[in-house]
Amino acid sequence: MVLDIHGPHLMAAELALVGYFTSLTVLRCDCNLSDGVEALGSLSSLKQLQQLSITAHKPPAGAQLPPSLSALSALQSLSLTTAWGSFGEPRLHLSLPWPWCLAATQVTSMQLDAVDLPLLREHSHWRGIQRATSSISGSSSSIFPALQYLELGSAYDRIDTTALGCCQALEELRIELSQTGTAVWALISQLSQLQTLELQHCRVEAEADEDEDGEPLPLPQSLSSLTSLTKLDIQESNFHKAMAQLPAVRELRLWDIFQEFQAVAGWPLPEGPWLRNLETLDVVYSGIGSIEAVLDIRGPHLMAAELALVSYFTSLTVLRCDCNLADGVKPLGSLVSLKQLQQLSITAHKPPAGAQLPPRLSALSALQSLSLTTVQGRFDEPRKYLSLPWEWCLTANQVTSMQLDAVDLPLLQEHSHGRGISGATSSISSSSSIFPALRNLELRSAGDRIAATALGCCQTLEHLKIELSQTGTAVWALIAQLSQLQALAIHNCSVEPEADADNDGELLPLPQSLSSLTSLTKLDIQESSFHPAMAQLPAVQEFRLWDIFREFQAVAGWGLPEGPWLRNLETLDVVYSGIGDIEAVLRQATRLHTLSFQNCYWMRLRRPQLHMLLRLPLREFVLSKRPESDEIDLPEPLWDEETLWVVEKLSKALKPGVIRNGFL
Numbered sequence: 001m002v003l004d005i006h007g008p009h010l011m012a013a014e015l016a017l018v019g020y021f022t023s024l025t026v027l028r029c030d031c032n033l034s035d036g037v038e039a040l041g042s043l044s045s046l047k048q049l050q051q052l053s054i055t056a057h058k059p060p061a062g063a064q065l066p067p068s069l070s071a072l073s074a075l076q077s078l079s080l081t082t083a084w085g086s087f088g089e090p091r092l093h094l095s096l097p098w099p100w101c102l103a104a105t106q107v108t109s110m111q112l113d114a115v116d117l118p119l120l121r122e123h124s125h126w127r128g129i130q131r132a133t134s135s136i137s138g139s140s141s142s143i144f145p146a147l148q149y150l151e152l153g154s155a156y157d158r159i160d161t162t163a164l165g166c167c168q169a170l171e172e173l174r175i176e177l178s179q180t181g182t183a184v185w186a187l188i189s190q191l192s193q194l195q196t197l198e199l200q201h202c203r204v205e206a207e208a209d210e211d212e213d214g215e216p217l218p219l220p221q222s223l224s225s226l227t228s229l230t231k232l233d234i235q236e237s238n239f240h241k242a243m244a245q246l247p248a249v250r251e252l253r254l255w256d257i258f259q260e261f262q263a264v265a266g267w268p269l270p271e272g273p274w275l276r277n278l279e280t281l282d283v284v285y286s287g288i289g290s291i292e293a294v295l296d297i298r299g300p301h302l303m304a305a306e307l308a309l310v311s312y313f314t315s316l317t318v319l320r321c322d323c324n325l326a327d328g329v330k331p332l333g334s335l336v337s338l339k340q341l342q343q344l345s346i347t348a349h350k351p352p353a354g355a356q357l358p359p360r361l362s363a364l365s366a367l368q369s370l371s372l373t374t375v376q377g378r379f380d381e382p383r384k385y386l387s388l389p390w391e392w393c394l395t396a397n398q399v400t401s402m403q404l405d406a407v408d409l410p411l412l413q414e415h416s417h418g419r420g421i422s423g424a425t426s427s428i429s430s431s432s433s434i435f436p437a438l439r440n441l442e443l444r445s446a447g448d449r450i451a452a453t454a455l456g457c458c459q460t461l462e463h464l465k466i467e468l469s470q471t472g473t474a475v476w477a478l479i480a481q482l483s484q485l486q487a488l489a490i491h492n493c494s495v496e497p498e499a500d501a502d503n504d505g506e507l508l509p510l511p512q513s514l515s516s517l518t519s520l521t522k523l524d525i526q527e528s529s530f531h532p533a534m535a536q537l538p539a540v541q542e543f544r545l546w547d548i549f550r551e552f553q554a555v556a557g558w559g560l561p562e563g564p565w566l567r568n569l570e571t572l573d574v575v576y577s578g579i580g581d582i583e584a585v586l587r588q589a590t591r592l593h594t595l596s597f598q599n600c601y602w603m604r605l606r607r608p609q610l611h612m613l614l615r616l617p618l619r620e621f622v623l624s625k626r627p628e629s630d631e632i633d634l635p636e637p638l639w640d641e642e643t644l645w646v647v648e649k650l651s652k653a654l655k656p657g658v659i660r661n662g663f664l
Helices: 012-018 038-045 067-071 098-103 182-188 221-225 241-245 304-310 330-337 359-363 390-395 473-479 512-516 532-536 583-588 608-615 641-653
Strands: 002-010 026-032 051-057 077-082 109-113 149-156 172-178 196-200 231-235 251-255 280-284 296-302 318-324 343-349 369-374 401-405 440-447 463-469 487-491 522-526 542-546 571-575 579-581 594-598 620-624
Touching (some): 038 067, 172 182, 182 241, 463 473, 512 532
Parallel strands (some): 231 251, 251 280, 318 343, 487 522, 522 542, 542 571
């Protein structure tokens, strides 16, 4: 049974009535405690209660909740909040009684907002302990023995006097709007099963971290016992020196670490045990200036000395960084010590033109994902390129995904197996296979450089995307070597006529090996041209053409060509194209079930084509011509009579729902 009362603030008499609902399992309510907390004791009759959420209004300052609540033996989830009073009034706090905390053996999750855990001085086991900063020697008292998740909000400077260290089963702790100095870290250090710690909007008063003589309080040695604490999330707080002593941290997130909590902007992250097992460090909006431990941050461009420091984090599995290569690429070689690195993403600024990355990087044998980008300099400067060394490509046995932006695959002429190959249009007979596990490859901003690379040696490639590059016959000769290729995307690519011609001005022959691409079933061409090689692909099932520029073709209204590409075609999706004639498609693509032409203004259908359309196993047919407001040079008329006739007959013959989007 669930009772959820929000809005009305229950008074004492009403709380007494709630106590009669003895079959309740869930209770959420707001209550008015201006007459004292004793009224809450009436809830002790709810022996089946599993979830309790109370927002207390106008509580008496410093009051303790009734010990009789310890009778709630079935309770599993507890949420207690004291509401703010009038503007300008201090927040009033309640506290939990020891008897309840000792008896609540089923509670696994708890959220306390301006409600304190029991105070140490109120329990006989803690008499004689004068300061919470003293080492907690392991009292036999363990409160909330099943508690795994605890959230403390609006505790301010009150945590260090509580029995937080007695929550021995705690695995996840979140503290918000509180002071978290050395005294609090002494309590946290007792939580031997703690796995995740989150601090939000927490601060440290300098005087609270000092003894009576003004000397800094010593850090608790028991921090070294927190061997299960692997995840730390610090937001809008300061980096306390105790954090550097945590021995097992693998994932650390620092978000908006205020500079005023540090001596000066540009402060360095400290050395310490926290670095030994660190795998991911994510820093956002921080005053950190030294790269000594900043391993997953964008913005600062790492110089040579800073890259050398990164190499000391030998347990890293993920590294993303921007680096300045104005002095050369050699400093990148210092990353070879990262033997456990699985993901590497580097954005290179000011690289030397035509430089090759250090061959030593072949030592990164665990690498699975690689992303390399060179950044454009000034707008009027040419893009500078880097290239991969053969040594790295031949030994990177685990790399399955790679994105290269203005970074070249190794050049064929630099490898002994490639000697004698005068052009990329030659058949690649090399036995060398680079990146033997590579499945996904993205090449961007390659210009006219792909044709000279070892793309054809990526024999295991299944998905290839080429963007902002030239993709003439020479490049298609390389693509033809990728026998396992399944999907090909070409975006914003051009073909220079002279690049597709030999020395005599004759067109280069298309590679015969295109017929071997029997796994290539999906083609996505955007803002590029329809190259003749595409028509020779034998297994294409899904073909998308988006915004094929008219200037790449002879005239608007051009026809899609005949060829092997039509034999297995099932889906043809054309958007914003100058295509006007699909006669060859209708004759040869007999398996087409989806045929879509959107904003193809030059598309014309002829009466004999109606019979061809009706022979197809069409499940979806779209032909729309809806000009945008800025369209110019459109054909007149937009819809010719013959096309309209075919459309009308087709709409009557096909099943309802096959034709979509309308026509006019």
